[in-house]
Amino acid sequence: MAIEERDPLTGHRTTGHEWNGIKELNTPVPRIVYFFLITTTLFGLVYWVFMPALPLGTTYTKGILGYDERNVVRRDLARAAQDQAHWRDVVAQADFATIAADETVMGNVREAGHALFGQNCAVCHGVDASGNAGFPGLSTGALNWGDTPEAIEETIRVGINSAHPESRSAQMPAFGRDGILQRAEIEAVAAYVRDLGRSGADGAAADHPEGAEIFAANCAACHGDDARGNADVGAPDLADDKWLYGGGLQTVYSSVWAGRQGHMPTWEGRLGSLNIKILAAYLDDLRKARP
C-alpha cells in the first residue's frame, strides 16, 4: 500500500512515517542495481544449464557441456605428448649414441632434461650438477656407479641404497667404530688416501708407507689396488682429486672411522622410463661439454 504523498523538494514519495514533522523519503532503488540483479540471475540460470551445478540427492546435474577439469588436463597432457612425440619417440627407441648424434633431438633433450634436472635432481646435485658435500658432482670426473649413459640411466632408475627391489647397494664398513682398524691405523690410511690425488700413488706411498700397506690389506678389495675405484660395486675413485664428502684429513678420517652409506632415491615410479632416459642423455651431453 504505497503512500501517495510526494515530497515537494525531491519529487519522491514518502513512506508515510513521520517523526516530529520530519518525513521519511521512499527513494526508489537505482536502476543500475536492477540491471545487475537481472543480468547475474540470467547468467546463473544459463550456467546451471551448461555447467555442473545442482546437487540432486546422490548425484548432481552434469551440465550440457559436461565440463570436468580432469578432462581438461587429460586433453592438455595428450596434446603435449603429441607435440613432443617427434623427438620423444626417437629417444624412447634409439640408443644413446644415435640420440647424441641427432642435433635436433639433442636440442629438445637439453631443454627437457634441464627442466627435469632442475625439478628433481638439482636440490642435491646442484643446478649445474657440480655436486655438494655428500651429493656427488655429476658434470665432471668419474661416477661411482659408471659413467656410460646406460649406467647413469640404470642408477637413476633404481637408485642407490633405495627402496627399489633392484636398487644398487653399497655400504662402506665402519672400520673404526666396528673395531676393524685402530685409531693410529686409520690416521695413517686417511693420510695416504688424502695424498693419493695430490702426489700420485708413488708419492703418497713414499710419504705414508704404513698407510699404503693398510690400504692394500683393507681397502683395495673394493677401491682397487690402484685406488681407481670399481663401478661394479659403487666404490669411488680415490686417486682423483674429486671428493664426495670432502678432501680434508678429518673428513677422510670420519669416512674410514664410521663408514659411509649414501642414499639416492629410485626415480622409476616418479619419472617413468622415458624421462629417465632423457635425463641420462642430458647428463651424458653435459659431461661431454665439460670434460
Place this chain on the structure above:
Amino acid sequence: MFKLHYKLERRAIGLTLAIIAAASIGGIVEIAPLFTIDQTVEAAPDMRVYTPLELAGRNIYMREGCYACHSQMIRTLRDEVDRYGPYSLAVESKYDHPMLWGSKRTGPDIARLGGKYSDEWHVRHLINPRDVVPVSIMPAYGWLMDNALRTDDLSGQLAAQRAVGVPYTDEMIANAGADVYGQANPDSAAAAGVTSRYGEATTVRLFDGDPQRVTEMDALVAYLQILGKLTDAASQDTAAVETQ
C-alpha cells in the same frame, strides 16, 4: 512492486519467517554439495593412516607454519602435473584433520614429496636450507634436531583423530608411544610392532641419523617422507587418464 514487502513489514511473524527463508538459502548452498560427497571423494582401499611418528611430524609442520609457504595441493593443470606429478585427489586428504592444502606457494608444492629426496638431505636442508640449496630463502629449523619429541600425549592425539573419523584401533592408540620409538629405530624391538600395525610399506628408518633419541627432526622427516604415499589412488587415476 513492493506491495509484498510493505505487507511483510507490518507482520512480525511473517517478516521473521521471510528472514529465516532468505538466510537459509546461504546455508543450503554450503550444505547441499555434501549430499554428493560420495561422488567427490574417490575410493582408496589401500589407504593407510598416519603412524604416531608421522602424526607428531604433522603437528610440528603445523606448529612451524610450513603450510604458510608450502601447499599440498597439485591442481588439475598441465604444468603442475608435469612438474609435481599426479594431481591431488580428495581422498588423499581423508585422514587430514585439519587439511593442510595451503593457499600460497612461496616454496614449492610438497604434496608428492615422499620418497623424492633422501632422509639425509631433509635433515641437512631443515638445519640450514642454504647448505644444500644456495639460493633458498627458507628459514632454518635447527632446533628440530635438538628438541626431543614429546611422546606422552600421542595416545590422546590418536584418540582425538579417531573421534573425527580416522580408523585408529585400540591397539594403535595403546601402543602409540612404543610405535614412535620403533619407527625411528629400525634395530629396536619396537620396530616390528610398527610394521605389523601400520603395514609392511611403512618407512621404519633412522630418519635423523641419531639412534640415541627420538627428536622432532625424526617426526618431521617421517611425515615429509610419507607425503603423497598414503595411497596410490592418485597415480592410478592419472594412469587411467593417460590410457583413455
